[in-house]
Amino acid sequence: MTVSSSTLAPAPARDGEDPARMRRRPFPRPGNSSIAIGATILGTITLIALAAPWLGLADPYDSNLAIRHVPPVWDSVGSWQHPLGTDHLGRDYLSRLVYGARISLLVGMVVTVMAGCIGTTLGVLAGYFGGRIEAAIDFVITVRLAMPLVLIALAVVNVVGSSLEIVILVLGLLLWERFAVVARSTTQQIRSQEYVAAARAVGCSTPRIILLEILPNIYGPLIVVATLEIAHAILLEAALSFLGLGVPAPLPSWGLMIAEGKDVMYFSPWVITIPGAALFVLILSINLLGDGLRDLNAIEGRN
Amino acid sequence: MLEFLLRRVVLALAVAFAVSIIAFSLLRLSGDLAQELAGANATALDVQLLREAYGLDRPLWAQYLQWAGQVLRGDLGRSVFFDEPVADLLAARLPVTMRLGAFALVLALVVAIPLGILAAMRPGTWVDRIALGTALVGQAMPTFWFALLLIVVFGVKLRWLPVSGNDSWRHFILPAVTLAYFAMPALMRLTRAGMLEVMSADYIRTARAKGLRPSSIILKHALRNAIIPVVSVAAVQLGFMLGGSIVVESIFALHGVGYLGWISVQRADFPVVQAIVLVLSLVFVMLTLLADLLNAKLDPRMRGSRR
Amino acid sequence: MVLRAEGLNVHIPTVHGALWPVRNVDLSIAPGETLGIVGESGCGKSLTSLALMGLLPVRARRHADVLEIAGNDLLQLEEKQMSNLRGDTVAMIFQDPMTSLNPAYTVGEQLTEVLRRHTGASRRQALGRAAELLDRVGIDASRQRLAMYPYELSGGLRQRVMIAMALMCEPQLLIADEPTTALDVTIQLQILDLLVSLQEEFGMALLIITHDFGVVARIANNVAVMYAGEVVEHGPVGRVLSDPLHPYTRGLLSCIPVSGVHTRGRLLPTIPGQVSPVFRGADGCGFRNRCNRVFDACESGEVPTRFMGDGRSVRCLLYEVAQGAAS
Numbered sequence: 001m002t003v004s005s006s007t008l009a010p011a012p013a014r015d016g017e018d019p020a021r022m023r024r025r026p027f028p029r030p031g032n033s034s035i036a037i038g039a040t041i042l043g044t045i046t047l048i049a050l051a052a053p054w055l056g057l058a059d060p061y062d063s064n065l066a067i068r069h070v071p072p073v074w075d076s077v078g079s080w081q082h083p084l085g086t087d088h089l090g091r092d093y094l095s096r097l098v099y100g101a102r103i104s105l106l107v108g109m110v111v112t113v114m115a116g117c118i119g120t121t122l123g124v125l126a127g128y129f130g131g132r133i134e135a136a137i138d139f140v141i142t143v144r145l146a147m148p149l150v151l152i153a154l155a156v157v158n159v160v161g162s163s164l165e166i167v168i169l170v171l172g173l174l175l176w177e178r179f180a181v182v183a184r185s186t187t188q189q190i191r192s193q194e195y196v197a198a199a200r201a202v203g204c205s206t207p208r209i210i211l212l213e214i215l216p217n218i219y220g221p222l223i224v225v226a227t228l229e230i231a232h233a234i235l236l237e238a239a240l241s242f243l244g245l246g247v248p249a250p251l252p253s254w255g256l257m258i259a260e261g262k263d264v265m266y267f268s269p270w271v272i273t274i275p276g277a278a279l280f281v282l283i284l285s286i287n288l289l290g291d292g293l294r295d296l297n298a299i300e301g302r303n
Numbered sequence: 304m305l306e307f308l309l310r311r312v313v314l315a316l317a318v319a320f321a322v323s324i325i326a327f328s329l330l331r332l333s334g335d336l337a338q339e340l341a342g343a344n345a346t347a348l349d350v351q352l353l354r355e356a357y358g359l360d361r362p363l364w365a366q367y368l369q370w371a372g373q374v375l376r377g378d379l380g381r382s383v384f385f386d387e388p389v390a391d392l393l394a395a396r397l398p399v400t401m402r403l404g405a406f407a408l409v410l411a412l413v414v415a416i417p418l419g420i421l422a423a424m425r426p427g428t429w430v431d432r433i434a435l436g437t438a439l440v441g442q443a444m445p446t447f448w449f450a451l452l453l454i455v456v457f458g459v460k461l462r463w464l465p466v467s468g469n470d471s472w473r474h475f476i477l478p479a480v481t482l483a484y485f486a487m488p489a490l491m492r493l494t495r496a497g498m499l500e501v502m503s504a505d506y507i508r509t510a511r512a513k514g515l516r517p518s519s520i521i522l523k524h525a526l527r528n529a530i531i532p533v534v535s536v537a538a539v540q541l542g543f544m545l546g547g548s549i550v551v552e553s554i555f556a557l558h559g560v561g562y563l564g565w566i567s568v569q570r571a572d573f574p575v576v577q578a579i580v581l582v583l584s585l586v587f588v589m590l591t592l593l594a595d596l597l598n599a600k601l602d603p604r605m606r607g608s609r610r
Numbered sequence: 611m612v613l614r615a616e617g618l619n620v621h622i623p624t625v626h627g628a629l630w631p632v633r634n635v636d637l638s639i640a641p642g643e644t645l646g647i648v649g650e651s652g653c654g655k656s657l658t659s660l661a662l663m664g665l666l667p668v669r670a671r672r673h674a675d676v677l678e679i680a681g682n683d684l685l686q687l688e689e690k691q692m693s694n695l696r697g698d699t700v701a702m703i704f705q706d707p708m709t710s711l712n713p714a715y716t717v718g719e720q721l722t723e724v725l726r727r728h729t730g731a732s733r734r735q736a737l738g739r740a741a742e743l744l745d746r747v748g749i750d751a752s753r754q755r756l757a758m759y760p761y762e763l764s765g766g767l768r769q770r771v772m773i774a775m776a777l778m779c780e781p782q783l784l785i786a787d788e789p790t791t792a793l794d795v796t797i798q799l800q801i802l803d804l805l806v807s808l809q810e811e812f813g814m815a816l817l818i819i820t821h822d823f824g825v826v827a828r829i830a831n832n833v834a835v836m837y838a839g840e841v842v843e844h845g846p847v848g849r850v851l852s853d854p855l856h857p858y859t860r861g862l863l864s865c866i867p868v869s870g871v872h873t874r875g876r877l878l879p880t881i882p883g884q885v886s887p888v889f890r891g892a893d894g895c896g897f898r899n900r901c902n903r904v905f906d907a908c909e910s911g912e913v914p915t916r917f918m919g920d921g922r923s924v925r926c927l928l929y930e931v932a933q934g935a936a937s
Contacts, residue, residue: 139321142588146318146319146322147326147546148579148580148584149547150546151549151568151580152329154565154568155330155568159336231442239446243553243565245568258448265455266459272452276445280445280448284443287442504709508665509710511693513727514693514695514696514724515724
């Protein structure tokens with residue numbers, strides 16, 4: 001079958017001028033590469049953080065006022081003794097950076113687990129039982145959303161006193177709303193499926209249904225929410241610490257390090273750029289991972 | 304319609320008061336407010352006097368009822384530190400925060416919407432990747448760090464913009480950019496997703512078959528439908544911005560509500576903190592109501608269901 | 611000729627090779643005439659109409675030897691010029707009236723914008739014309755309807771609005787892609803008759819695409835039967851229906867249940883097999899897997915179009931003269 005040698009349909013005058021003639025180039029599936037990149041970076045950071053005590057780093061709390069604000073190794077004055085320089089108390093920055101990762105990751109994980117439990121419970125209850133229970137939980141969610149989060153967290157920490165545990169507790173008790181919303185909507189979807197009706201017809205008790213039928217089917221979207229909430233928690237802890245009411249000195253929280261370096265940021269910009277960049281890279285990797293998981297979830301959800 | 308509005312307003316009030324109860328209780332239960340007020344060097348007697356003076360020794364519910372009663376009568380209390388009515392303090396600072404929030408939202412939308420449209424028109428091309436990349440970077444950037452970077456670059460190195468205070472509109476630029484940078488990604492992605500979905504709708508095919516110009520098809524027909532969720536999310540984002548402006552305001556020394564809240568928390572000036580929590584939560588719920596109303600107004604299908 | 615298409619092809623590059631959903635289609639319509647394209651789902655009839663309008667999906671490409679509408683050589687036109695023609699010289703209405711109108715704008719707005727886009731008409735003038743046309747297509751209370759939103763109208767009314775919209779600029783060619791398929795049976799006849807009367811009044815050519823022979827029988831002058839991307843038979847409606855040449859046409863027509871003939875207890879006739887997607891290297895007759903008259907020569911080579919006189923043509927080796935049969 002031959003095609004008559006004829007003029008091809010005219011190409012558009014300017015690409016994209018008319019939506020009817022959009023050009024599209026093949027798009028590598030975002031899901032796969034995002035997950036790969038995100039997981040790799042996150043994994044690397046986690047490994048380094050976990051291995052910190054054995055990496056031969058300086059003591060992050062060891063202050064030596066004689067060597068305050070030594071620039072990093074790429075500066076003319078810097079040396080490999082302190083590859084990333086020192087802070088205002090002469091503590092090794094590289095070491096504080098690595099130990100700071102432990103704090104961020106710890107906060108992120110624990111807060112997310114706590115908030116996840118609270119939020120999922122509320123969401124599943126609301127989605128499964130509907131009616132008044134749902135209305136009540138809905139009200140609670142709205143109340144939580146309406147709260148100026150940072151202000152309240154600050155206030156609590158101020159009165160109780162700041163410590164790593166308090167920060168984790170406060171954030172863990174406050175960051176559950178997205179879990180609740182997603183858990184509720186997915187539970188509602190699952191609940192209307194036939195196999196739930198079948199389980200009830202057979203006489204399964206409610207807790208059994210929830211555990212065996214509902215939970216296994218909603219954990220996909222919840223994992224996505226969890227990854228994004230880890231990032232959220234880390235950012236919030238950093239903000240609180242930056243404001244002075246988060247993780248207290250001398251702990252090497254990255255937010256706190258930025259706050260401590262704020263005064264000299266004009267002369268020694270690395271003091272804030274290094275921990276800031278670390279935060280940025282960590283959050284970026286988590287978000288990439290979360291986006292990739294979300295795309296994966298969407299594709300599987302469609303099948 | 305009126306009944307709907309009334310119900311939502313009542314809900315708003317209920318939520319605001321629920322939030323205020325929580326804040327009220329947290330402030331008093333998490334530690335000794337009187338001790339905080341008195342400071343480290345105060346004697347036990349000083350603390351006790353303070354406690355009585357502010358009624359902190361009475362039962363929690365009694366304190367709350369008294370406060371709530373005052374609020375309903377329009378009295379938001381008196382600042383411990385400024386020795387002024389809280390209402391006056393808020394009246395002076397709320398406009399600054401609102402201005403900042405509005406400015407930031409407008410900036411975010413001005414960037415997000417065109418970028419989202421462009422990305423949707425050319426999915427998979429470098430324009431799309433830049434847009435999505437910008438969104439990714441925006442969401443990963445800690446707000447306070449970005450603010451500091453902006454200060455170093457624009458305020459100090461380039462000396463283009465002021466970095467402290469709120470005397471002129473120029474003082475709002477860097478803070479607004481900081482806030483906008485965080486809100487922009489979500490709005491852009493929403494616009495992009497909405498446009499992608501709408502552009503494959505049948506009525507767009509009809510519009511093309513009518514020979515309408517591309518600008519008309521994209522802006523008049525497609526955007527009008529795609530923008531609906533963006534509008535309501537934007538309203539809610541404004542609410543988040545108002546609540547989260549503490550960091551930005553304190554870095555840039557903008558004398559808004561956030562900054563007031565921040566210094567009041569540090570000084571345990573609890574009447575101010577309580578009032579701010581109440582006001583902010585009320586504003587937030589009102590904004591969600593506004594979002595729903597806009598949604599109903601813009602979405603012709605919702606109009607249909609009420610016929 | 612209002613429409614003249616020769617050697618129209620559409621191809622879509624895919625990962626597995628190129629698909630040719632429309633192959634070597636020739637079409638022509640004179641002013642005032644109606645051509646019906648009949649075929650089952652997936653035969654390429656909708657893509658053909660989209661190709662004529664230049665509204666193919668993103669990855670599809672169009673090729674043709676000749677493609678003219680009302681004297682305009684479409685192959686030479688830039689997109690901008692093509693959009694000038696759409697809605698003005700050639701108009702199209704689609705299958706699903708429920709989703710083909712923008713829910714956010716009133717009927718009046720969607721009607722007037724076509725006229726104002728192609729002419730310098732003012733809003734008042736355009737609204738006046740829109741009201742006239744709504745009357746003409748059988749919609750009552752036209753002035754009030756102009757202010758209504760699509761969700762306020764029924765399916766039949768919406769399709770009438772679509773027709774009015776297509777006629778705003780008095781096109782010379784109207785393409786109707788399954789205009790009645792989504793409507794109630796009672797409304798279908800009304801819409802068809804409306805199209806015919808409008809055609810007479812406006813003197814336009816009508817290209818109607820359908821899977822229903824009944825529609826074609828009712829309103830078309832000529833019919834083109836499509837199968838797997840090709841026009842397998844073409845001719846005046848009466849002749850083709852009474853004396854179908856191509857085995858596919860014959861099969862299609864015999865599938866139509868006839869009371870008295872197809873009584874209880876007897877199997878309804880069908881055409882065995884399924885349509886398969888056609889790739890570039892496809893060779894031979896596309897229908898051979900389902901044909902009851904297939905023979906060896908059908909397996910390979912090109913099947914040319916044979917003109918049978920009386921304005922009829924058919925693409926089937928049964929009608930090839932023995933010498934010079936498909937190589």
